[in-house]
Amino acid sequence: MTTTGTGGSVLVLTKPDDVTTDLVLRILAERRVPVVRLDPGTDLHAGAALTARYGTGGQCGTLRTPSRELDLTRVRSVWTRRPSPFDGPPELEGQDRRFAASQSLWGVGGILASLPGAHYVNHPWDNRAAEYKPAQLSTARRCGLSVPSTLITNDADRAREFAAHQSGGVVYKPLWNTPYAVDGRARQVWVRDVRPQEITAAVAGCPHMFQAKVEKAFDVRLTAVGHRLFAVRIDSPDLDWRHRQSLMECTPITVPDQVARSVSAYLTGSRLTFGAFDFAVTPAGDWYFLECNPNGQWAWQPAPITGSIARALADQLQNGPGE
Template sequence: MDGRPVLVSTQYEDPTADLVIAELNRRRVPVLRFDPGRDFPAPALLAARFGTGGTGEAGEAGGPGGTLTLGNRTAELGGVRALYHRRPNTYAPDHHDHPASQNARFVAQENRRGLGGVLGALPDCLYLSHPQAVARAEYKPAQLALATRLGFRVPATLITNDATEAARFCAQQPTVYKPLHAGAYEVDGEPAGIWAAEVAPAEIDDAVGRCAHLFQARVPKSADVRAVVVGERAFCVRITAPPGVLDWRAEYRRLTYEQVDCPAGLDRDLRRFLAEFGLGFGAFDFAVTADGTWWFLECNPNGQWAWLEAAAGPPITEAVADLLESGVAKS
């Protein structure tokens, strides 16, 4: 590939990444798109070199030299301009092995530490964002602690596996339950989502003891805001759902959107939040009350935004492409 390429690590079906890749293609920035969980160890080929002894050339500043090849496209690891770490599949076991076998587990771990380790050590590469930083930032307890420390308004929250504590918390104020991680979930073989839902004390039973649960005081919101931060730029869209809808994700067809400004100083605090985690991107969710107070709910380090651009017009694709094309992290 001529010129310094951008690596895009994501699933085959990712409309958000499609927009960015189309914009990079329009700018004639070389792109290598791949999914580590599906393309490695085949058909992708990795040859990464470190150190100063033996044959071959290692990369500068201790980073890897060598190549990553997929089909007829080859990227020089020492010359990668940026890695756009979106939503790749997890590293999979070799198809020759039973998924639960010892060999399968070994292969998946080696792939994650091998290819994943190389991708995390690229020299002079802009990460949007670094895979290890994304993994750290996905823990909601860490997010809530940091948001509180930075002065965000954070609803009272309880994380517990104790049914007695959960019932007591729910009795103190209107309370919602939400999952700690929005992972894949199916009902009768069909994809399903676990939305935030109001929960009453009488609904709490011993099933709480089967895993950690997150309970949070319900914010009497009038709307929601998704704030998408790309480097130094913040784009905020107000999302209004019909009355009585708690989780707007369950009512996409009935939502209205409006691009709005961040409250004074909030854009700075959003960037401080990302900097603490080492992120260059974040999709923040806020609940907004009638008096204009923004309550922090969470930050998705790889949150979706493409539909917001179509609905309200913030130029997020352009901002992401600008950062990837530059290959230079904003400070």
């Protein structure tokens, strides 16, 4: 069948096993908003086909899946959730597969990121730009958020000097969640305390991020969807609450007006509609910005918060940036 509708279709780019997406898609289905779900990194090797035409007369194209055909000029919004990477057809090997993967990234990725008139949540290129932690810290400062003193360096002497001058201690944070394994088993690199004497010459191997440890009473996860903010206080026995989420407690919390204004400015400056912000809050009530994941998970929060975020995302996808 051909999928259109009064306002066009919502195109959702994500993996088949992304259950978080289902929460929003159920709401859109109840509202009778047409949706096409695609994992471009894999589906185009399993029966889906994408075609785009460009010329002086305009731009047009189609996405055909085993169950439907989508007019690319009738896409009202695109939700860039968690698509698979472009790895190339599984039947190819070596340079042939690498070539196909590269062509898919620049071809398919370019088509889906350039749909005329579509509202992106978020645009994939803006997502990528907003994932750089140095850029996050710079943007946060510019928008009026408090930021812990931070050093990013591959100079061990500078790192030790920085750590020695932080009276409250220092933590190490990876700049990217790079896959890491020990003896063939996947390991997560958590935020951890670091003492000056633990910093070795191995720092020269790549940039490391060291940050003054915030004396925190609790953490906050603030999920922003357009102008709507949803925040939970996180009480955890761990420095990094992600380490043992089964031990943390989450309760709704009100966002201070100044923080809310700064978060809005952050989204605008980063061209984001969605952002998952992490803060450390001191006993005095000061909110310190830690990071913003432009495509962070959110369905782990208490059911009322999760449901509100899902409805806010559905509103964005259905009605556009005014929601």
